[in-house]
Amino acid sequence: MPGPAGGATSHANSPAASPAPLGWLGEAARLRAEAGLHRVLRPRAPRAERGPTGAPALPAHGSLQPWTDGDLLLDLAGNDYLGLARHPEVVEGGIAALRAFGAGSTGSRLVSGTTTLHGELESALAEHLGFGSALVFSSGYAANLAMLTVLTGPGDLVLSDERNHASLVDACRLSRADVLVTPHSDVDAVDEALATRSWRRAFVLTDSIFSADGDLAPLAALHAVARRHGAVLLVDEAHGLGVVGPGGRGALAAAGLAGEPDVIATVTLSKSLGSQGGAVLGPAALRDHLIDTARTFIFDTGLAPACAGSALAALRLLTRHPDLPERVQRRAREIAAATGAPEPAGAVVSVVLGDPERAVSVAAACRDAGVAVGCFRPPTVPAGTSRLRVAARADLTEADVSRAVGVITDAIGRFPAP
Known part of the structure; x- marks a missing residue:
């Protein structure tokens, strides 16, 4: 509203009234340091x-x-669980892709960012993990955001384990669904929530192996509860691929759940496969739906060909050496x-x-x-x-x-x- 002289009123908390509108960042840094929460980047030398x-x-x-x-x-400290990030065949897979396709993917997957390597990698991932199809993203984080946001909306229910990875937490926040955080690996809590809450569609969301604790989710029990109520089980296999299950096929394969019609998985290519990127795995209809609707697929630059080539080489090594x-x-x-x-x-x-x-x-x-x-x-x-x-x-x-x-x-x- 106008001030006494006809000008605009200056508010004490407006940017114009403060000579240092980001001055609070220094105080926030001090508080983090006092709490022992300051973090430092440590570059690796070649x-x-x-x-x-x-x-x-x-x-x-x-x-x-x-x-x-x-x-x-x-x-x-890193997540190169199989020691393949520096393996000659994995490195050469990336180099060959660089020579064939160049340094970058040049655009989103729908424009110019899909190469024949992406298709080969998707087929190999789906076959190895026992699912009908796979779709590769630029990161596991992007894959998790895509998986949940394309499946859910207002009126839906997501039951998310309290120790799920941050990417799953952020996916819940973007889902527009009713999200209930359940106690860690508490199957009874999931069962009760599905039985007592109203929902249009319901999803049970969990890591397979939890990234900080290293423990295994009760996947078989969670799936049994989800199926009884008509819900879908969503599992992040970031720390399962290459580490657990027959031949490193993941915790879902170990539980006999890979490829089930009410089970969807995500993986990262940056841990056991020593590369970078992520993927969503499920039925072919889900892949089509992701291509048409997933914002982290449509609007994000595709995974670099070198990463796809390295991941494919690592997956082939894993297949040869179970x-x-x-x-x-x-x-x-x-x-x-x-x-x-x-x-x-x-x-x-x-x-x-x-x-x-x-x-x-x-x-x-x-x-x-x-x-x-x-x-x-x-x-x-x-x-x-x-x-x-x-x-x-x-x-x-x-x-x-x-x-x-x-x-x-x-x-x-x-x-x-x-």
Whole structure:
């Protein structure tokens, strides 16, 4: 409204009244630092060329080299569960795609961003995981957003496990559905909600293996409840592909649920397959629906050909060497047993330390001693459960595991619980 002189009234909280409208960011940073929640980027340097490390060779396809950063840092922080990100065949798959198609996909999948490699990868993923079709996205995050947002709308019900990945949480927020967050792996809570709430269509949403805790969702029980009520089970297999199930076909395959008409899965290509990207798997009708309606497919630049080529090469390696999942599981069990962590369902070993500053200090001490481990703090995990997240890999030797366990246990002992 006009001011006393006919001009506009200046409000104390308007941008024009503040010389530093983003000044609050400094205070927010200070509060995060005080709570032990400040995060730092740590760029990886390129690995120097060198000879074999003595790591055991996989049959018929060359040796795996588990060390990074010039033999100084053993990486147990990343998600390269099968140790394939640097495998010669996987690297060459990306290089060949670069030469054939160029550096970028040049546009969305519907315009110019689909190559023959994308189609080959989608067919191979669907066959390996036991589904009728697959559609590849630029990331697993984009795949999860697409999966839920194209299936749901007002009047629908989504039951989401409280420990689901952030991409699933964000998908729920965009779904426009009625979302109920259920206690972790609580099948009875899901059953009760489906029985007592009104809904047009209902979906039970869960990770297969949870990224922070490393535990397995009760997929068979969740599916039984969902089917009894006419709901659909949606499962993120990001940490299941390549790690669990026969030949690394995932937790759904292990539970006998792959390809069921009321089951939909997503995967990421950035973990066991050592590349980048994601995919949604389900019946052919779902693929058609995604192509026509998924905003993260229609409006996003397609997955780079090099990523598609590398992922396809990794998937072919996994198919040829179905023993790789057992290798990574065995290493994870060894690390868990030696550090007192719960036995993992897959590659993720969760060493809960409680206090975020303690977790940061222990992780830093591990890194200083030559072993990189993940450090998970709120909001990634609940308050009071800050932890080391140790990712096992199939290419680790017994000496690697012994070294890692010694470093981790020593670092924990140097920083006792407050």
